[in-house]
Amino acid sequence: MEQPDDVWNWDSGMAPDCEVEGGIAAPIDTHGVRGKLTPDAPLAKLVWFKAGGHADWLFEPADLEDLKLFLERLDGDLPVMALGLGSNMIVRDGGVPGVVIKLGKPFAGIELGDDHTLVCGAGAHGILVASAARDAGIAGMEFMRGIPGTVGGFVRMNGGAYDREVSDVLIDCDVIMSDGQCITLPAVDLQYTYRHSALPEGAVVVRARFQGEPGDPEAIGAKMDEIGAARENSQPLRTKTGGSTFKNPPGRKAWQLVDEAGCRGLRRGGAQVSEKHTNFLINVDDATSADIEGLGEEVKRRVYEHSGVMLEWEIQRVGRP
Numbered sequence: 001m002e003q004p005d006d007v008w009n010w011d012s013g014m015a016p017d018c019e020v021e022g023g024i025a026a027p028i029d030t031h032g033v034r035g036k037l038t039p040d041a042p043l044a045k046l047v048w049f050k051a052g053g054h055a056d057w058l059f060e061p062a063d064l065e066d067l068k069l070f071l072e073r074l075d076g077d078l079p080v081m082a083l084g085l086g087s088n089m090i091v092r093d094g095g096v097p098g099v100v101i102k103l104g105k106p107f108a109g110i111e112l113g114d115d116h117t118l119v120c121g122a123g124a125h126g127i128l129v130a131s132a133a134r135d136a137g138i139a140g141m142e143f144m145r146g147i148p149g150t151v152g153g154f155v156r157m158n159g160g161a162y163d164r165e166v167s168d169v170l171i172d173c174d175v176i177m178s179d180g181q182c183i184t185l186p187a188v189d190l191q192y193t194y195r196h197s198a199l200p201e202g203a204v205v206v207r208a209r210f211q212g213e214p215g216d217p218e219a220i221g222a223k224m225d226e227i228g229a230a231r232e233n234s235q236p237l238r239t240k241t242g243g244s245t246f247k248n249p250p251g252r253k254a255w256q257l258v259d260e261a262g263c264r265g266l267r268r269g270g271a272q273v274s275e276k277h278t279n280f281l282i283n284v285d286d287a288t289s290a291d292i293e294g295l296g297e298e299v300k301r302r303v304y305e306h307s308g309v310m311l312e313w314e315i316q317r318v319g320r321p
Contacts, residue, residue, distance in 0.1 A: 033066060033069055037060075049086075049090060049289070051289045053091060053095030053096070059102070061107075067101070071179065079098030079099070085148065087153075088148075089242060089316045090289050090315055090317045091318055092289050093319075097319070097320065107206060108121050118141070118210045122152030122207060123150050124151045126150070133220065140164075140169055145227045148237075148243055151205070172209055176206055177202070236276045239284070242281060242292075243315065258311075260307065261299070
């Protein structure tokens with residue numbers, strides 16, 4: 001019986017060539033690898049916008065050792081990109097070259113450390129981190145209730161909400177480099193600025209350690225509820241969106257600049273500026289990623305013409321146009 005194109009014998013130690021737009025992806029040595037490797041994998045279903053192209057390869061490692069082995073096999077020959085919840089990302093319609101790493105349940109653990117610390121896997125959701133801290137009487141991490149994403153993305157992007165960000169609480173993180181080497185980076189080495197870090201290209205965050213302080217679980221829970229209600233009331237959470245689109249310029253609010261430039265409800269193709277929160281773009285009618293990104297660029301242009309402020313993207317835009 002003939003096998004489907006996306007299935008092969010792992011014992012052979014080599015995945016087949018994959019036909020992708022622009023050429024043939026190089027074969028990947030999979031000898032000893034236990035995770036799931038998929039060629040030409042659709043990514044739209046994995047990102048909040050529900051739009052975009054395919055990854056040349058999508059790898060879902062079985063565990064930490066499996067990820068290290070896989071990256072050793074790659075030996076830096078292909079670009080690598082980690083993908084969390086896909087909540088802050090536009091995957092362009094031409095797809096993503098190289099390998100996209102999707103960390104699942106084996107990387108989502110949360111453990112209580114010494115002195116009011118939490119040790120969190122990169123796949124742990126922000127709301128679960130905040131809830132674990134609450135249950136342990138650890139204050140200072142309530143803001144993660146308001147970040148739609150996973151720890152790996154928080155660490156890379158210095159994620160933040162409600163006047164706090166990851167750089168305020170991160171002790172260090174464990175990352176797997178593109179050659180499979182596992183290293184620990186203290187927070188100071190990440191050189192955090194607003195929504196940016198110096199994490200090396202191709203490095204995959206697998207674990208992070210956060211420092212909290214003693215707190216009352218009831219008071220922590222009340223603050224989390226307040227954050228949750230504020231998000232529900234002000235943001236278009238039940239739509240196909242990507243979170244905050246633009247960074248807040250110093251001393252200004254991006255949403256206000258967008259609104260003042262007359263962009264509330266502005267459309268391009270199937271994409272629209274949210275009427276509920278103007279720093280959110282939403283997919284309202286089978287938008288392509290080109291629709292979404294093009295709308296964002298038009299908003300930037302109009303804001304600059306109106307106020308002289310050039311907005312910067314907060315959402316990551318990845319892949320081939």
